[in-house]
Structure formats: structure tokens, C-alpha cells
Amino acid sequence: MADKKNKKRALDDEDDDPQHVPFKRRLKPDQSILKTLQTLTKSVRSASSSSKTLTLSDLSLSSSCREVSDVDLSSVQSSIERLVIRTALSILSNQGFAFDVPLRTSANQLYVPELDRIVLKDKTSSRPFASLSTVRKTTITARILQLVHQLCLKSIHVTKRDLFYTDVKLFQDQAQSDAVLDDVACMIGCTRSNLNVVAAEKGVVVGRLVFSDNGDMIDCTKMGMGGKAIPPNIDRVGDMTSDALFILLVEKDAAYMRLAEDRFYNRFPCIIVTAKGQPDVATRLFLRKMKMELKLPVLALVDSDPYGLKILSVYGCGSKNMSYDSANLTTPDIKWLGVRPSDLDKYKIPEQCRLPMTEQDIKTGKDLLEEDFVKKNPGWVEELSLMVKTKQKAEIQALSTFGFQYLSEVYLPLKLQEQDWL
Amino acid sequence: MADKKNKKRALDDEDDDPQHVPFKRRLKPDQSILKTLQTLTKSVRSASSSSKTLTLSDLSLSSSCREVSDVDLSSVQSSIERLVIRTALSILSNQGFAFDVPLRTSANQLYVPELDRIVLKDKTSSRPFASLSTVRKTTITARILQLVHQLCLKSIHVTKRDLFYTDVKLFQDQAQSDAVLDDVACMIGCTRSNLNVVAAEKGVVVGRLVFSDNGDMIDCTKMGMGGKAIPPNIDRVGDMTSDALFILLVEKDAAYMRLAEDRFYNRFPCIIVTAKGQPDVATRLFLRKMKMELKLPVLALVDSDPYGLKILSVYGCGSKNMSYDSANLTTPDIKWLGVRPSDLDKYKIPEQCRLPMTEQDIKTGKDLLEEDFVKKNPGWVEELSLMVKTKQKAEIQALSTFGFQYLSEVYLPLKLQEQDWL
Numbered sequence: 067m068a069d070k071k072n073k074k075r076a077l078d079d080e081d082d083d084p085q086h087v088p089f090k091r092r093l094k095p096d097q098s099i100l101k102t103l104q105t106l107t108k109s110v111r112s113a114s115s116s117s118k119t120l121t122l123s124d125l126s127l128s129s130s131c132r133e134v135s136d137v138d139l140s141s142v143q144s145s146i147e148r149l150v151i152r153t154a155l156s157i158l159s160n161q162g163f164a165f166d167v168p169l170r171t172s173a174n175q176l177y178v179p180e181l182d183r184i185v186l187k188d189k190t191s192s193r194p195f196a197s198l199s200t201v202r203k204t205t206i207t208a209r210i211l212q213l214v215h216q217l218c219l220k221s222i223h224v225t226k227r228d229l230f231y232t233d234v235k236l237f238q239d240q241a242q243s244d245a246v247l248d249d250v251a252c253m254i255g256c257t258r259s260n261l262n263v264v265a266a267e268k269g270v271v272v273g274r275l276v277f278s279d280n281g282d283m284i285d286c287t288k289m290g291m292g293g294k295a296i297p298p299n300i301d302r303v304g305d306m307t308s309d310a311l312f313i314l315l316v317e318k319d320a321a322y323m324r325l326a327e328d329r330f331y332n333r334f335p336c337i338i339v340t341a342k343g344q345p346d347v348a349t350r351l352f353l354r355k356m357k358m359e360l361k362l363p364v365l366a367l368v369d370s371d372p373y374g375l376k377i378l379s380v381y382g383c384g385s386k387n388m389s390y391d392s393a394n395l396t397t398p399d400i401k402w403l404g405v406r407p408s409d410l411d412k413y414k415i416p417e418q419c420r421l422p423m424t425e426q427d428i429k430t431g432k433d434l435l436e437e438d439f440v441k442k443n444p445g446w447v448e449e450l451s452l453m454v455k456t457k458q459k460a461e462i463q464a465l466s467t468f469g470f471q472y473l474s475e476v477y478l479p480l481k482l483q484e485q486d487w488l
Numbered sequence: 489m490a491d492k493k494n495k496k497r498a499l500d501d502e503d504d505d506p507q508h509v510p511f512k513r514r515l516k517p518d519q520s521i522l523k524t525l526q527t528l529t530k531s532v533r534s535a536s537s538s539s540k541t542l543t544l545s546d547l548s549l550s551s552s553c554r555e556v557s558d559v560d561l562s563s564v565q566s567s568i569e570r571l572v573i574r575t576a577l578s579i580l581s582n583q584g585f586a587f588d589v590p591l592r593t594s595a596n597q598l599y600v601p602e603l604d605r606i607v608l609k610d611k612t613s614s615r616p617f618a619s620l621s622t623v624r625k626t627t628i629t630a631r632i633l634q635l636v637h638q639l640c641l642k643s644i645h646v647t648k649r650d651l652f653y654t655d656v657k658l659f660q661d662q663a664q665s666d667a668v669l670d671d672v673a674c675m676i677g678c679t680r681s682n683l684n685v686v687a688a689e690k691g692v693v694v695g696r697l698v699f700s701d702n703g704d705m706i707d708c709t710k711m712g713m714g715g716k717a718i719p720p721n722i723d724r725v726g727d728m729t730s731d732a733l734f735i736l737l738v739e740k741d742a743a744y745m746r747l748a749e750d751r752f753y754n755r756f757p758c759i760i761v762t763a764k765g766q767p768d769v770a771t772r773l774f775l776r777k778m779k780m781e782l783k784l785p786v787l788a789l790v791d792s793d794p795y796g797l798k799i800l801s802v803y804g805c806g807s808k809n810m811s812y813d814s815a816n817l818t819t820p821d822i823k824w825l826g827v828r829p830s831d832l833d834k835y836k837i838p839e840q841c842r843l844p845m846t847e848q849d850i851k852t853g854k855d856l857l858e859e860d861f862v863k864k865n866p867g868w869v870e871e872l873s874l875m876v877k878t879k880q881k882a883e884i885q886a887l888s889t890f891g892f893q894y895l896s897e898v899y900l901p902l903k904l905q906e907q908d909w910l
Contacts, residue, residue, distance in 0.1 A: 217892070223713075223749055224892045225742040231888040235840035266741045266764070270689075270717050279712025280749075290701025290719050291645075295692050297714035298745055319688045320647040323720055327645055327702075342688070418657035466653040470639070470646045 089413065090476050092483075096333060099483045103311040103334065106485070110363045110399075119398070120180055131176065131185045132168055134391050137256045143218035145254045146211050153208075164194035165207050168252040168390065175389050177438040182382070183396045184389040184439075186252070206246045209236055214250060217262040223299045229263055252390045259300055259351065259394075269296035269341040269349030270322065273331035274310035275356070277303055286337065291326045296339075300351040306359045309335055313356055314478075315400065316340040317368040317377055321462045321473060328474040334482065337362070345380050347388070347395065353381060354397045365403040365487055367478075370410060371423070371459035372430040375440070375450060378402060383439040401487035402446065404477070405462055407453040413477065419464040423457045445488035511835065512898050514905075518755060521905045525733040525756065528907070532785045532821075541820070542602055553598065553607045554590055556813050559678045565640035567676045568633050575630075586616035587629050590674040590812065597811050599860040604821075605805045605814040606861075608674070628668045631658055636672060639684040645721045651685055674812045681722055681773065691718035691763040691771030692744065695753035696732035697778070699725055708759065713748045718761075722773040728781045731757055735778055736900075737822065738762040739790040739799055743884045743895060750896040756904065759784070767802050769810070769817065775803060776819045787825040787909055789900075792832065793845070793881035794852040797862070797872060800824060805861040823909035824868060826899070827884055829875040835899065841886040845879045867910035 093099075122128040137145075153163045168174075169189040177184050195204045213232055217224060226247065230240040237243040251258045272293035275286040279294075280302040286294050297303055314336050316322045322340040325331075331338060337356060341349035357364055366381070368374030382400045384392035410420055423431070431454040440446050453459065465473045481487070515521075544550040559567075578585045590596075591611040599606050617626045635654055639646060648669065652662040659665040673680045694715035697708040701716075702724040708716050719725055736758050738744045744762040747753075753760060759778060763771035779786055788803070790796030804822045806814035832842055845853070853876040862868050875881065887895045903909070 220892070222892060223745070224888070225745060225885075227742045227883075227885045228746070228888040228892055231841060231883070231885045232892070234886075234889070235838075264745070267692075267714060267745070279714055282710040282712045284710075284712065288704040288706075289716070290704045290706065291721060291724060292689060292701055292717035292719035294711070295714040295717045297712050299713065299749075302713060320649045323645070323647060323686070323689070324650070327721075416657075419653060461649075461653070463647075463649045463653040464656075466646070466650040467656070470642070470644060470650055470654070 089480055093476065093479055094483055096479070099334065099479055100311070102485060103482060106363050107311045111361045114361045121393075122178075122181070122185065125178065125180055127178065127185070130188055131178075132188045132252065132390060133185060133393055134251060134255050134257055136394055137260055139218050139221060139260070139262070142254060142256055142260050143215060145256070146215045146218070149211065149253070162194065162196045163204075164192045165204060165253065166190050167193050167207070167249050170248065170252065170387070170390065172386060175386050177383070179438060179442055182398060182439065182442065183392040184384045184386060185392055186390040203246070206236060206242060207249065209233055210243065210246050210250050214261045214263070221262075223262045223264050225298075226263055226265055248388065248390070257391045257394050258347070258388070262299070264298040265347055267295055267298040267348050268343075268346045269339065269352065270294060270319070271296055271337065271339045271352070272322075272326045273314075273337040274335050275306065275308045275337045277307075278305040279303055287331065291323065293322075293326055293338075296348050296352045298348050300348065300355060303352065303355065306356060308337060308356075308360050308362070310337045310360070310362060312336050313353070313360075313362050313364045314338045314403075315353065315364055315366045315381065316462075317366075317374055318343065318462060321367060324471070325474055325478075328471060330474050330478070334479070343377075345377060350381060350395045350397070354395065357397045364397055364400045366400050367403055367462060368405070369459070369461045370405040370407050370453065371461075372427055372434055372450075372453070374405075375402075375434060375446070376430070379434075379437070379439055402449070403481055403487045405460060405465070406449050406488070407456065407458070408449055410456075410458060410460055413465075415460055415464055416467055419467045420458045420460045423453070423459050427459060428454060428457060443488065449488065511902055515898065515901055516905055518901070521756065521901055522733070524907060525904060528785050529733045533783045536783045543815075544600075544603070544607065547600065547602055549600065549607070552610055553600075554610045554674065554812060555607060555815055556673060556677045556679055558816055559682055561640050561643060561682070561684070564676060564678055564682050565637060567678070568637045568640070571633065571675070584616065584618045586614045587626060587675065588612050589615050589629070589671050592670065592674065592809070592812065594808060597808050599805070601860060601864055604861060604864065605818045606808060606811040607814055608812040625668070628658060628664060629671065631655055632665065632668050632672050636683045636685070643684075645684045645686050647720075648685055648687055670810065670812070679813045679816050680769065680810070684721070686720040687769055689717055689720040689770050690765075690768045691761065691774065692716065692741070693718055693759065693761045693774070694744075694748045695736075695759040696757050697728065697730045697759045699729075700727040701725055709753065713745065715744075715748055715760075718770050718774045720770050722770065722777060725774065725777065728778060730759060730778075730782050730784070732759045732782070732784060734758050735775070735782075735784050735786045736760045736825075737775065737786055737788045737803065738884075739788075739796055740765060740884060743789060746893070747896055747900075750893060752896050752900070756901070765799075767799060772803060772817045772819070776817065779819045786819055786822045788822050789825055789827070789884060791881070791883045792827040792829050792875065793883075794849055794856055794872075794875070796827075797824075797856060797868070798852070801856075801859070801861055824871070825903055825909045827882060827887070828871050828910070829878065829880070830871055832878075832880060832882055835887075837882055837886055838889055841889045842880045842882045845875070845881050849881060850876060850879060865910065871910070
């Protein structure tokens with residue numbers, strides 16, 4: 067037995083790349099890293115209790131920008147009913163009818179630095195039934211209103227795909243029903259989730275979190291390695307409690323699995339969450355809900371490439387397509403923990419594990435440098451400039467080159483210890 | 489309140505397409521449908537207890553076919569050690585060295601009707617180190633053996649992506665390390681999961697199932713709407729118990745979500761599982777484990793297109809790429825419940841919800857008609873021939889045309905009542 071242990075140790079050491087031993091040696095005892103984290107959590111909590119979240123009206127923007135709010139099902143139902151009665155009255159008084167629809171084009175979007183998110187400006191366009199160019203879209207709008215009204219009465223959720231299939235002849239393709247669905251949320255002034263139409267679920271969560279999903283209490287420390295699938299409908303999620311010190315937002319599921327198997331959340335109390343790539347609406351809502359209710363710092367672990375930063379920005383500042391609901395969909399103050407372009411040299415990632423950026427990558431990187439939400443953060447500008455200059459990118463998995471558990475046992479603990487986030 | 493209820497009922501009725509009312513009327517009380525299901529479950533149980541699962545050796549094929557078995561981590565470790573010692577001895581006796589690698593090309597595959605799955609024949613090819621054409625692949629093989637040996641010692645799981653990144657310089661791209669990983673499983677005679685290398689997880693499960701995931705007990709009736717993510721590593725899954733009467737295998741997550749929200753498993757005790765499209769290894773292993781331990785019938789709900797049937801066949805008979813492990817990866821006797829080509833007329837799916845098949849669809853359909861596993865089942869041949877003849881396909885979601893809950897409240901109960909599976 068002792069022999070086997072020795073053998074194991076010998077192999078462990080052999081497996082340690084000499085290049086990364088200095089990093090391992092720099093690690094202080096966990097207790098000291100935990101203290102660092104406690105300080106971080108405390109500062110986030112005191113900041114969130116002392117400072118009020120800024121709103122459009124604080125900035126006197128509420129008249130020139132449009133924002134939806136999170137309302138309950140019966141409000142959606144009565145809004146639709148009022149809208150339909152107005153329409154009927156208009157028809158009965160021989161005026162015909164038109165829907166007044168908020169414009170969602172790029173020209174009607176605005177990044178507000180004080181809020182650190184993209185919002186929708188207040189331009190609308192009229193969608194009259196009695197016009198050849200809009201009669202179809204007006205009909206689709208009326209049909210979607212009717213279908214959402216049915217969902218309110220039945221109190222059920224459906225997918226965007228289900229919605230499309232209820233009237234294929236009219237909608238023709240799903241892009242049309244999807245787009246009008248966002249229009250309808252804007253018109254009513256509610257979130258898309260309030261309409262009870264959801265997209266496919268993708269995200270998973272594991273770690274120090276207990277919450278209720280449709281009435282069932284879920285303890286995410288008891289979800290094995292697979293974790294808990296994030297529910298598609300946030301309105302059935304509640305009662306969040308946690309003893310975590312931070313939320314670790316992970317871009318991809320390979321890194322998520324490593325951390326889940328190693329039960330990283332037991333060594334450093336945290337909640338680990340991933341949308342497995344592009345952030346979906348359900349994961350974005352779930353992350354925000356955790357941040358708001360638990361008042362925890364959010365640290366992001368993404369690939370060192372322009373898309374990693376873009377993903378971080380969607381969680382943080384929102385996407386243009388759903389800017390009308392950025393207040394509900396975005397999570398303020400996400401920190402970029404890694405893998406950052408400067409980490410590649412700092413942690414001596416071997417050349418062969420770095421990848422050359424393609425022309426498209428470089429263009430995306432340069433475009434990002436022009437975005438307000440990047441410019442706002444000098445540290446991010448510096449990192450992104452370095453990436454574009456060196457023309458090198460790397461995935462989180464590149465850290466495996468130093469051993470499979472380097473990510474969970476050396477890289478992340480060291481990052482936390484040195485408070486190395488931006 | 490009463491007023492609201494009446495209003496709701498009125499709307500419900502209005503919402504009922506007159507075309508589908510006859511189907512709803514045909515539904516008997518749930519108690520009678522449950523009896524049908526109990527009979528099915530009983531027959532599956534008695535069949536599985538009386539008949540032994542056929543193996544290659546029962547068919548005297550074990551010498552001409554190659555099959556791996558499910559072994560524990562220490563066996564994998566000692567197999568690798570023996571292989572390496574043999575290699576070292578060969579080098580020391582001036583013979584150089586070569587790995588003997590089972591061939592996994594199409595020509596070395598065989599569909600065995602008695603087993604109803606694809607198996608690998610026994611041809612191997614030599615991979616000598618001292619040959620320009622194979623020196624690289626031999627080196628990769630040795631490196632993968634070394635890495636897997638490390639995983640055995642540490643008793644951890646990694647993803648295929650992690651494995652690739654441990655030596656990018658040698659592997660060059662992930663397809664190369666992935667392919668050799670399957671070679672190594674064949675050489676050792678174990679499953680790919682035994683090597684502790686997993687792919688990303690995709691599947692989810694909900695319903696009448698309790699199991700342990702890495703030591704945590706999971707009750708899948710208490711997983712809300714989101715369900716439980718299927719763990720990437722089947723060897724940490726155990727202690728399955730269930731009072732379900734059947735397993736409902738669903739191709740896509742839109743249908744899965746409808747059934748999960750409606751808690752279909754409470755009305756008809758079942759376990760609902762989906763891989764959200766193409767079946768991944770973890771979901772295939774999980775399905776088989778459920779089938780084998782719980783001895784439940786498996787009913788499949790897939791799109792009515794060639795890919796739906798193809799997906800069904802991967803669950804049932806396996807894929808060519810992993811035929812060496814078809815015994816562990818395939819679930820015998822899956823019934824095709826729906827949506828079947830004949831359902832389109834039977835359930836009066838409107839023309840606009842059916843889609844014309846593309847040239848590629850039709851070709852895939854015709855190719856499937858030539859496959860042994862389809863030919864074996866006359867009912868399937870008939871359905872597929874109808875599809876190719878009518879050149880029409882339809883998604884499961886097409887049923888939403890009759891109302892969002894038509895799938896869970898009419899179509900599936902009626903299918904079960906009429907024992908309409910093949």
C-alpha cells in the first residue's frame with residue numbers, strides 16, 4: 067500500500083512539468099486565499115447595499131429610452147386585452163387599425179456607460195393593417211398576441227418552436243414569429259420570459275447553491291458531477307440561498323466538468339455555472355438572479371480569444387437583439403478572471419498550445435476595441451490590444467498541457483490568491 | 489372566479505381545432521391506459537428474465553468478431569503496464585516495436601441480426617514504429633497510453649479536449665487524438681468510458697427515477713422542469729430504482745420541456761430522457777443502464793424524417809465508429825412510438841405543417857431502407873417507404889398546430905392506449 071502511494075507520488079511529480087512548478091510553489095495555504103475571497107465578497111456586499119442600482123430615470127433617460135419590466139402573467143393578459151379592445155374600438159370607429167411597434171434596429175440602440183449596458187431608444191414605427199407592405203406583419207402580430215393570451219390563460223410555457231408550429235401557414239418561417247415575439251414583449255413592456263415563451267435550455271449549475279425549481283428544492287452540492295440543468299423558465303426559480311464566496315462563470319463545459327469532478331466548490335466555496343458556449347437567455351437570467359439575490363462577486367473564466375470577451379460582454383452588457391430587456395438580462399460588474407492574453411506568457415503556456423488568430427478573429431478583436439463597454443475598462447483594452455498585437459489565442463483547455471488538474475489545483479487558486487481579475 | 493373559469497373553458501374549447509376533437513374523444517380513462525402499460529412492462533420483464541441476452545460467443549462469432557468489455561480502472565492500468573512491458577522487451581531484444589491495432593474501417597464492420605447491433609470484425613493492422621508511414625501514429629498511440637495510465641493512477645476523468653491539449657505539438661488536431669483514443673480502447677479491450685475520457689454532456693432526464701451520481705442520491709421527480717443533467721461518466725452512476733412503467737426517449741428538448749412542465753410522468757409513470765438531438769455516448773450508456781437495471785420498455789418519440797429514424801438506430805444498434813463497444817452502448821428492443829410517417833395522415837397533420845423532403849433527405853431515407861437493422865423490422869420498412877414515397881417529413885413540434893398541450897394530453901396518451909408502437 068505504502069509502495070503504491072510512493073509510486074503514485076513519483077508519477078505525480080514526473081507528471082509535473084518543471085515549468086509550472088514555480089507556480090505551484092507560489093500557492094499559499096487555502097486559508098489565506100479564502101481570506102482574500104472573503105474580503106472581495108464583503109466589498110461587493112457593502113457596495114451593493116450602499117449604492118442603489120442606477121436606472122434610466124436616474125439618468126433622465128426614461129423618456130428617450132425604452133425599457134421593459136418584469137411583470138406577472140395576469141398583467142400580460144390584461145395588457146393584451148386592453149390592446150385588443152383599443153384595436154376593436156379603432157376599427158368600429160372606421161379608423162382601421164395599426165400597431166405601434168418599438169424599433170429594434172441598430173440605429174435605435176444606445177450603450178449607456180453609467181449603466182454599463184446597451185439600451186433601446188424610444189423610436190417606434192407604425193404597423194398599419196391597411197397597407198400592402200405591413201398587412202402580413204400586422205396579422206402575425208395579432209396572431210402572436212392571441213397565442214400569448216392563450217398561454218396566460220393556461221399558465222403554461224412553450225418553446226419558440228412550438229409557437230411557430232401553431233400557425234406555419236401564416237408565419238412561414240420561425241425567424242418571423244421569433245422577431246414578432248420580441249416586438250410583442252416591447253409593445254407590452256414586459257420581458258420575453260413574461261410571455262411564457264422560452265428557448266431551449268443549455269446551462270448547468272453546480273456548487274454551493276440551494277434553490278427551488280417549480281416547487282422542488284434543489285441542492286447543487288448534491289448534484290454529482292453532472293450538475294443541475296438550469297430551468298428554461300426563470301419565473302419558476304426561487305428561494306436562492308448560498309454560503310458561497312463567489313460565482314465562477316465558465317465559458318465551456320470541459321472546464322466546468324473538471325471543476326465539478328474536483329468539487330472545486332468545496333475547497334473554495336463557490337457556485338459554478340456555464341451556458342456551454344454562447345449565453346442563452348435562461349442562463350443569463352439565472353446568473354443575474356444569483357448575483358442580485360446572493361450579492362456575490364462574479365468571476366469569469368473564458369477562452370483567450372475575441373469570442374471569450376464577447377461572451378463575457380453579453381452576460382455583462384447584453385446583446386443588441388434584446389437590448390429592450392437589458393435591465394433583466396445583464397449581470398453588472400463581472401470580473402475577467404482568465405484566461406487573459408497576458409496569462410499566456412505569465413503562465414508560460416507553450417507555443418504549441420497557442421493558436422494563431424485568423425483574419426476574422428483579428429477583425430472581431432479590433433471591432434471589440436471600438437465598443438464602448440470595452441473602452442470603459444482600461445484593463446480590458448490593454449489585454450485585448452495585446453491579443454490583437456500578438457495575434458495569438460488560446461482555449462481554457464490549453465492549461466491541460468501542465469497536467470489535467472492544473473486548472474483546478476494551480477491556475478485558479480493562484481489567480482484567486484493574487485486577486486488577478488480585471 | 490367562477491366567471492373566470494367559464495371564460496377559460498370557453499377559450500379552451502375555441503382553441504380546440506375541430507379536426508382533433510375526434511381524437512380527444514377516443515381517449516379512454518387513464519386507468520385503462522395504465523393497464524395497457526402494465527401489460528407491456530410485465531411482458532418486457534418476463535421476456536428479459538426468461539431469455540438470456542445473446543452474445544457473440546452464443547453465435548460462435550467470438551473468434552471472428554471483436555468486442556470490448558466493461559472493466560475497472562485497475563484492469564485498464566495493468567493492461568497498459570503489460571502492453572508497455574511487452575513493448576520494452578521487444579525493443580530490448582532488438583526487435584523494435586509495433587502496436588497491433590484493431591481495424592475500425594467500414595469493411596471491418598458487421599451487422600448481426602440476431603444481436604440486432606453492429607459489431608466489429610477481428611482484422612487488425614500492425615503499427616510499427618520503424619516505418620515512415622506509421623511512426624507518428626505509433627508515437628501518438630504510446631503517448632495516449634501514457635496519458636490514460638496517468639488518469640488511472642489519479643482516478644479522475646478528463647474530456648477529449650483536455651487530452652488533446654496535453655500534447656498539441658504531437659497530436660496536431662483533435663481528430664487524431666480522438667481516433668487513437670478509440671484505437672486504444674479496442675487494443676485494451678475496454679470501453680472508451682473505462683479510459684476515463686469523456687465527451688461533453690448533453691442529455692437530461694426527468695421523471696420516476698432515483699439514482700446516485702458520484703455518491704449523491706438524485707430523485708428525478710424533484711428536479712423541477714429543468715431535469716437532471718446526465719453525468720458524463722457512467723461509472724459514477726448507480727443504485728437505480730424506479731416505479732415507472734416505461735422509458736420515453738425523446739429526440740429533442742422542445743418536446744422534452746413540454747412533457748417535463750406538464751409532469752407527464754405523474755399521469756403515466758415513466759422516465760423521460762433526451763440527448764437534445766444526436767445521441768452522445770453518456771446518454772446512450774445511461775439509457776442502456778436504465779433499460780438493463782430496471783427492465784422497462786423503451787418507447788421513442790422522434791421527428792418523422794430519416795434523421796429521426798437514424799437517431800433511433802444509433803440508440804438501438806449503435807454507430808459504426810464505436811461498433812467495438814456496441815454491447816455496452818446499445819439499448820435492445822426500442823419501440824418506434826412516433827411521430828411516424830403514417831401518423832401524418834392518421835392524426836390529420838395539416839399540409840402546411842409538413843415539410844417537403846430535400847434531395848439529401850430522400851437519399852438518406854433510401855439508404856436507410858438498405859440497412860439491415862431497418863430491413864429486420866417490416867413495420868419500419870413500411871413506414872420509411874411511405875416517407876420516401878410521399879416525400880414529406882414533420883417535426884414532433886408539428887403537433888403544436890392542434891394546441892400547445894396536444895402532445896402531452898392527446899397524442900401520447902392515445903398512442904399508448906392503442907399500443908401504437910412498432
